Amino acid sequence: xxxxxxxxxxxxxxxxxxVACSSDDNDSGNSVNDGFDRSxxxxxxxxxxxxxxxxxxxxxxxxxxxxKNIFIAEPNTSNLENMRTSWxxxxxxxxxxxxxxxxxxxxxxxxxxxxVYPTNTVDIQQNIDNQNYDLASVNNNDAVGFxxxxxxxxxLGDSDVEILEFYSTSADSNNYKTYLSDLTDRMExxxxxxxxxxxxxxxxxxxxNTDNSATGSINLVVNDFIFYYEKGFRANKFGIPAGNFSxxxxxxxxxxxxxxxxxxxxxxxxVDAIKNFFNGRAYVGGNEGRxxxxxxxxxxxxxxxxxxxxLINNQFVAAENKINTLNDSFAEQVxxxxxxxxxxxxIIQLGVVFLKVDMLQALDISVDYVDADGD
Amino acid sequence: MLNHFKSYLHKQVSAAxxxxxxxxxxxxxxxxxxxxxxYGWIEKLYLNPKFHFSYYxxxxxxxxxxxxxxxxxxxxxSALFVALGLKYRLSIVLFFLSFxxxxxxxxxxxxxHYYFIxxxxxxxxxxxxxxxxxxxxxxxxxxxxxxxxxxxxxIKLMLAIVYFYAGLAKLNSDWLFKAMPLKIWLPSKYxxxxxxxxxxxxxxxxxxxxxxxxxxxxxxxxLLLYKRTRIFAFILVVFFHIFTRVLFPIGMFPxxxxxxxxxxxxxxxxxxxxxxxxxMLQLFNIEPKGVKTEAYLKSRQKPVILVLVIFFVIxxxxxxxxxxxxxxxxxxxxxxxxxxxxxxxxxxxxxxFKVVNPEKETYFYVDNSDFLSSFQExxxxxxxxxxxxxxxxxxxxxxxxGHQPIEIYVESYVALNGRRSQxxxxxxxxLLKQYESFKSKTWILPFKDDxxxx
Numbered sequence: 001x002x003x004x005x006x007x008x009x010x011x012x013x014x015x016x017x018x019v020a021c022s023s024d025d026n027d028s029g030n031s032v033n034d035g036f037d038r039s040x041x042x043x044x045x046x047x048x049x050x051x052x053x054x055x056x057x058x059x060x061x062x063x064x065x066x067x068k069n070i071f072i073a074e075p076n077t078s079n080l081e082n083m084r085t086s087w088x089x090x091x092x093x094x095x096x097x098x099x100x101x102x103x104x105x106x107x108x109x110x111x112x113x114x115x116v117y118p119t120n121t122v123d124i125q126q127n128i129d130n131q132n133y134d135l136a137s138v139n140n141n142d143a144v145g146f147x148x149x150x151x152x153x154x155x156l157g158d159s160d161v162e163i164l165e166f167y168s169t170s171a172d173s174n175n176y177k178t179y180l181s182d183l184t185d186r187m188e189x190x191x192x193x194x195x196x197x198x199x200x201x202x203x204x205x206x207x208x209n210t211d212n213s214a215t216g217s218i219n220l221v222v223n224d225f226i227f228y229y230e231k232g233f234r235a236n237k238f239g240i241p242a243g244n245f246s247x248x249x250x251x252x253x254x255x256x257x258x259x260x261x262x263x264x265x266x267x268x269x270x271v272d273a274i275k276n277f278f279n280g281r282a283y284v285g286g287n288e289g290r291x292x293x294x295x296x297x298x299x300x301x302x303x304x305x306x307x308x309x310x311l312i313n314n315q316f317v318a319a320e321n322k323i324n325t326l327n328d329s330f331a332e333q334v335x336x337x338x339x340x341x342x343x344x345x346x347i348i349q350l351g352v353v354f355l356k357v358d359m360l361q362a363l364d365i366s367v368d369y370v371d372a373d374g375d
Numbered sequence: 376m377l378n379h380f381k382s383y384l385h386k387q388v389s390a391a392x393x394x395x396x397x398x399x400x401x402x403x404x405x406x407x408x409x410x411x412x413x414y415g416w417i418e419k420l421y422l423n424p425k426f427h428f429s430y431y432x433x434x435x436x437x438x439x440x441x442x443x444x445x446x447x448x449x450x451x452x453s454a455l456f457v458a459l460g461l462k463y464r465l466s467i468v469l470f471f472l473s474f475x476x477x478x479x480x481x482x483x484x485x486x487x488h489y490y491f492i493x494x495x496x497x498x499x500x501x502x503x504x505x506x507x508x509x510x511x512x513x514x515x516x517x518x519x520x521x522x523x524x525x526x527x528x529x530i531k532l533m534l535a536i537v538y539f540y541a542g543l544a545k546l547n548s549d550w551l552f553k554a555m556p557l558k559i560w561l562p563s564k565y566x567x568x569x570x571x572x573x574x575x576x577x578x579x580x581x582x583x584x585x586x587x588x589x590x591x592x593x594x595x596x597x598l599l600l601y602k603r604t605r606i607f608a609f610i611l612v613v614f615f616h617i618f619t620r621v622l623f624p625i626g627m628f629p630x631x632x633x634x635x636x637x638x639x640x641x642x643x644x645x646x647x648x649x650x651x652x653x654x655m656l657q658l659f660n661i662e663p664k665g666v667k668t669e670a671y672l673k674s675r676q677k678p679v680i681l682v683l684v685i686f687f688v689i690x691x692x693x694x695x696x697x698x699x700x701x702x703x704x705x706x707x708x709x710x711x712x713x714x715x716x717x718x719x720x721x722x723x724x725x726x727x728f729k730v731v732n733p734e735k736e737t738y739f740y741v742d743n744s745d746f747l748s749s750f751q752e753x754x755x756x757x758x759x760x761x762x763x764x765x766x767x768x769x770x771x772x773x774x775x776x777g778h779q780p781i782e783i784y785v786e787s788y789v790a791l792n793g794r795r796s797q798x799x800x801x802x803x804x805x806l807l808k809q810y811e812s813f814k815s816k817t818w819i820l821p822f823k824d825d826x827x828x829x
Binding site for chain 2: 035038062173210211212213216235239243244246247248267301302303307308311349352353354356357358360361363364365371374
């Protein structure tokens with residue numbers, strides 16, 4: 001009798017152990033059928049948002065490389081202007097890409113090579129003078145990407161004539177041309193590599209990895225999204241220049257500082273990207289597919305709780321409306337009336353609470369992945 | 376009554392159950408320490424963070440840099456010695472001290488089951504757990520087949536308190552009538568094999584789990600106590616703990632409870648276990664000889680019993696200390712710890728600290744990741760005592776950087792058991808003017824709902 005019971009217990013225990021162990025694996029994703037198709041959400045993100053964004057970005061960066069080639073062959077006012085326009089077009093698309101830090105984007109430190117600002121003009125100048133640099137180096141993160149180009153295209157001198165002198169008549173004009181060229185080429189090649197990866201192996205592994213684990217695609221992207229909203233969007237674009245993290249406002253910390261009147265355009269583009277992702281709106285065409293709003297609605301039918309997706313969408317709209325009232329140049333806005341800037345920050349901040357507290361609670365996704373034991 | 380108690384104290388039973396418990400407990404602790412170390416948690420939890428959250432009155436307990444490893448070595452070796460019954464009394468004292476020191480280094484890592492281990496090891500200091508089948512027996516060339524019954528019963532009582540109070544804590548409206556927080560946690564286990572896709576999102580399943588969890592905790596001590604239901608109860612114990620292990624990251628705890636529950640079985644079962652271990656050891660030609668069996672001497676029993684009576688009175692009262700504080704316990708967490716309140720809350724928060732210079736009327740916000748690990752930040756943002764301690768740390772830090780005069784405020788939001796996030800701490804209170812004490816914290820904003828129950 002006793003032996004049978006013990007045998008039974010062992011069998012039970014080992015079955016449970018197998019379940020326990022295999023639940024740590026990543027291969028169980030496809031069989032889930034609880035009423036919400038997570039795979040469909042991931043493929044919407046991949047097919048209709050992430051890949052089209054990278055495609056567009058790659059196209060815009062190729063155009064920028066072409067303009068750059070024309071410009072360094074013949075540095076004149078109209079070629080400079082064309083180069084600037086292509087930079088602006090690419091920078092706008094970048095706002096849709098910055099939140100996705102998965103796959104080789106994460107492995108290659110892509111985001112930190114594309115948009116770290118304020119750019120470090122001393123480092124840039126040194127690189128130009130020495131002609132000996134590794135643009136991939138962490139030390140050069142603040143001397144590359146869109147912010148470095150911002151300086152190279154708008155910040156070298158006070159007027160276009162002065163700027164053009166660096167590329168034409170100055171003694172080391174070749175150095176300037178080379179650095180401008182290397183910066184631009186690198187941005188394009190980095191993006192190309194990521195796009196290729198997404199179009200080949202990565203897309204499928206991304207879509208199939210529906211686990212709720214630290215390495216599951218949903219968890220990775222949601223954490224990236226929230227990190228971007230809090231850091232890349234809230235702090236970098238608004239909080240830091242408005243002086244929310246320092247005793248005084250810092251107008252020179254705005255995005256696209258040298259271009260001047262471009263920071264608001266970029267911020268509005270970013271709000272758009274945030275709204276599109278949250279609602280699963282296709283980058284091309286704008287059709288809505290599955291995304292976090294639907295996932296929250298689905299979980300809400302289980303929980304019978306607050307209508308979180310509406311609350312969050314309302315907060316995004318409130319932020320957008322407030323940004324629309326700001327000066328085209330955030331630097332001027334901070335200098336003239338930094339209060340309007342901090343007010344914008346506060347509205348965005350409430351969104352952080354909704355995303356980080358309410359949404360993560362509903363999704364039961366961990367924000368930190370501390371693998372310590374729980375109670 | 377008193378006579379009953381006195382004759383109870385003289386009752387003697389086989390020493391085998393306590394010996395088996397000692398071996399199981401020691402081995403489990405030894406494995407736990409190795410597991411903790413191998414996961415790199417010593418660095419991650421105790422060495423990497425710049426700042427550690429202390430228990431009130433125990434601010435002097437801190438990680439000791441590289442010497443922290445030594446504490447873990449002492450803890451691991453003493454656990455192994457406990458299992459072997461080698462220099463038992465010294466080992467269990469060292470284990471209790473080192474383990475409790477580790478737990479007190481940073482309350483970020485507080486877990487009820489760590490508290491449980493501290494309590495059991497304290498209890499074991501006073502128990503003759505090396506009376507039988509221990510290396511001490513071989514050294515002293517004597518062993519005791521019988522020990523006072525109460526010594527084994529204290530362990531049973533401790534286990535019963537843990538379960539029963541965990542059950543009492545589940546008697547609240549969120550757990551029973553909203554199936555919270557399981558309603559949040561279970562659907563996110565959609566990726567479990569077999570049961571993930573079809574069971575975890577079903578509402579009835581959330582209620583079944585909530586109610587059966589409550590009934591299990593309240594009834595299991597009694598089911599284990601009565602001989603007729605004992606085997607059934609033990610099957611339940613194994614099933615319940617393994618199942619919770621499948622669902623939640625709870626480390627070694629389920630295995631410790633399963634092994635611990637064996638103590639409810641009769642001596643006969645424990646003799647079988649010891650015989651099994653003996654057989655295994657015989658394979659290695661380990662067979663001690665010349666150990667005489669003697670009658671257990673009841674010297675110094677009175678002071679020990681007094682200590683243990685006080686210990687258990689405290690154990691029974693302490694979880695109810697929350698009644699001295701205003702409600703809501705889950706929201707304010709005054710009297711929440713050390714009360715066997717396990718898995719009752721899904722609580723998330725966000726705390727944004729504001730450093731103000733009142734003279735210049737300037738302020739700036741703090742980036743918490745500059746000072747805290749993400750685990751610390753997570754714990755800090757939902758618990759008022761953490762928020763206060765962190766505010767004072769920030770105050771000291773920024774003062775030392777020359778920011779003066781200085782005030783620190785917090786804008787914080789907390790969501791509890793699926794409710795929408797609400798403001799948590801009064802954003803108009805300068806936390807540097809508030810101090811930790813056992814008094815209720817007046818600067819916690821009221822909870823805009825009602826959770827009924829214990």
